[in-house]
Amino acid sequence: MAGQTPPWVEERLADELAAVRDLARAFFTKEVAPHEERFAKQGYPDRELYRKAGELGLLCASLPEEYGGGGGTFAHEAVIATEQVRAGAGSMSCGVHSGIVAPYIHAYGSERHKREWLPRMASGELMGSIAMSEPATGSDLQNITTKAIRDGDEYVITGVKTFISGGHNCDLVIIAAKTDPEQQAAGVSLIVAEVSDGTPGFQRGRILEKIGQKSADTTELFFDEMRVPASNLLGDVEGRGFVQLMQQLPQERLLAALVAVVVMELAVEQTTKYTKDRHAFGKPLFALQNTRFELAECATIARVSRVFLDDCIAKHLRGELDVATAAMAKYWLTDRQCEVVDRCLQLFGGYGYMIEYPIARMYTDSRVQKIYAGSNEIMKELVARSL
Numbered sequence: 407m408a409g410q411t412p413p414w415v416e417e418r419l420a421d422e423l424a425a426v427r428d429l430a431r432a433f434f435t436k437e438v439a440p441h442e443e444r445f446a447k448q449g450y451p452d453r454e455l456y457r458k459a460g461e462l463g464l465l466c467a468s469l470p471e472e473y474g475g476g477g478g479t480f481a482h483e484a485v486i487a488t489e490q491v492r493a494g495a496g497s498m499s500c501g502v503h504s505g506i507v508a509p510y511i512h513a514y515g516s517e518r519h520k521r522e523w524l525p526r527m528a529s530g531e532l533m534g535s536i537a538m539s540e541p542a543t544g545s546d547l548q549n550i551t552t553k554a555i556r557d558g559d560e561y562v563i564t565g566v567k568t569f570i571s572g573g574h575n576c577d578l579v580i581i582a583a584k585t586d587p588e589q590q591a592a593g594v595s596l597i598v599a600e601v602s603d604g605t606p607g608f609q610r611g612r613i614l615e616k617i618g619q620k621s622a623d624t625t626e627l628f629f630d631e632m633r634v635p636a637s638n639l640l641g642d643v644e645g646r647g648f649v650q651l652m653q654q655l656p657q658e659r660l661l662a663a664l665v666a667v668v669v670m671e672l673a674v675e676q677t678t679k680y681t682k683d684r685h686a687f688g689k690p691l692f693a694l695q696n697t698r699f700e701l702a703e704c705a706t707i708a709r710v711s712r713v714f715l716d717d718c719i720a721k722h723l724r725g726e727l728d729v730a731t732a733a734m735a736k737y738w739l740t741d742r743q744c745e746v747v748d749r750c751l752q753l754f755g756g757y758g759y760m761i762e763y764p765i766a767r768m769y770t771d772s773r774v775q776k777i778y779a780g781s782n783e784i785m786k787e788l789v790a791r792s793l
């Protein structure tokens with residue numbers, strides 16, 4: 407939504423999405439971006455920002471209104487995520503909260519789950535995280551060791567999760583755990599837990615120090631015989647977690663792909679401006695053939711990427727985005743993101759290496775895109791399986 411209206415914006419929603427875009431732009435630019443440096447120092451965004459975002463209708467915009475959401479579609483989430491990236495306001499885990507956690511509850515939760523948690527997620531009262539990865543396993547989720555053992559009306563959860571986005575601020579977490587530790591994929595279930603610092607058996611670990619995305623909280627979470635009502639299981643029966651993950655991960659990957667394209671577009675815009683302003687050898691850097699060719703190639707990559715992304719979003723809105731295509735988009739677009747940002751950074755010279763320049767932050771922030779939401783190697787596995 408940088409310039410022209412994307413092709414996946416239906417005409418009947420054009421005005422509504424333009425209003426959402428303006429609201430999101432104002433919020434991320436005025437309320438979040440100016441504090442990113444402070445958030446980077448403390449390692450997390452202020453918790454109250456989620457409430458503000460909720461009040462404005464910027465959380466769970468795609469959830470039905472009856473559950474407190476905005477009654478929108480994935481297009482609404484895409485517009486909000488675009489504005490967050492363009493504002494440089496990456497501290498908040500809105501994509502995880504609205505684009506991943508809430509959809510799991512909406513897709514697999516009982517009516518009680520939806521009424522109990524979704525309106526509070528939409529208002530920002532509850533901030534949601536999802537805990538799949540463990541210290542010993544990330545890609546190989548069938549082999550997680552966190553256990554959820556049934557004891558009467560409760561599950562007793564024990565295990566360690568790591569790299570959890572929003573882990574410092576979260577009040578609700580979807581935990582991937584083995585309800586049957588003897589089984590691999592068939593033993594995995596997803597269980598929702600409301601957590602606070604006083605929850606018995608629950609502890610947040612340290613905020614992990616990352617090479618980028620420093621303003622966003624990423625933490626370990628420890629569960630030591632934490633008791634959760636057995637009714638918090640997502641889905642009617644145990645052992646459905648792996649299938650649920652496989653069904654929902656395409657949307658998570660599409661969000662990563664969207665971020666990749668928006669960052670590429672931003673990098674090309676900012677580098678074009680910079681190289682037109684800065685002079686060397688008596689002329690703007692932009693007049694040098696190498697600069698022109700580099701930017702021409704990066705702009706082309708960004709444009710081709712945008713066309714692929716828009717097609718994937720349109721497919722997803724029609725319910726037709728398959729696992730392999732989502733994997734293609736995630737791996738290919740995040741690879742291109744890292745390439746384009748690196749090439750643009752080079753054109754900034756030494757300033758490109760200074761953290762106060764957005765291109766430097768884009769560089770360090772981009773790297774993880776090839777790792778999380780399923781590493782790009784795993785994405786290629788998924789593509790290959792479809793061939």
Ligand SMILES: Cc1cc2nc3c(=O)[nH]c(=O)nc-3n(C[C@H](O)[C@H](O)[C@H](O)COP(=O)(O)OP(=O)(O)OC[C@H]3O[C@@H](n4cnc5c(N)ncnc54)[C@H](O)[C@@H]3O)c2cc1C
Nearest residue numbers: 536537538539543544545569570571777778779780781783
């Ligand atoms: C900033 C950040 C935020 C994150 N947020 C979350 C979150 O909110 N929730 C969550 O659950 N997790 C989160 N993660 C974890 C992330 O999803 C994992 O790091 C990722 O899935 C990779 O797992 P791993 O780190 O265990 O690496 P490993 O699985 O150990 O992989 C190491 C390397 O081996 C490669 N590899 C593994 N298996 C194969 C294979 N079969 N074929 C080829 N190559 C392979 C990988 O591609 C990778 O290059 C986050 C991670 C980061 C860094």
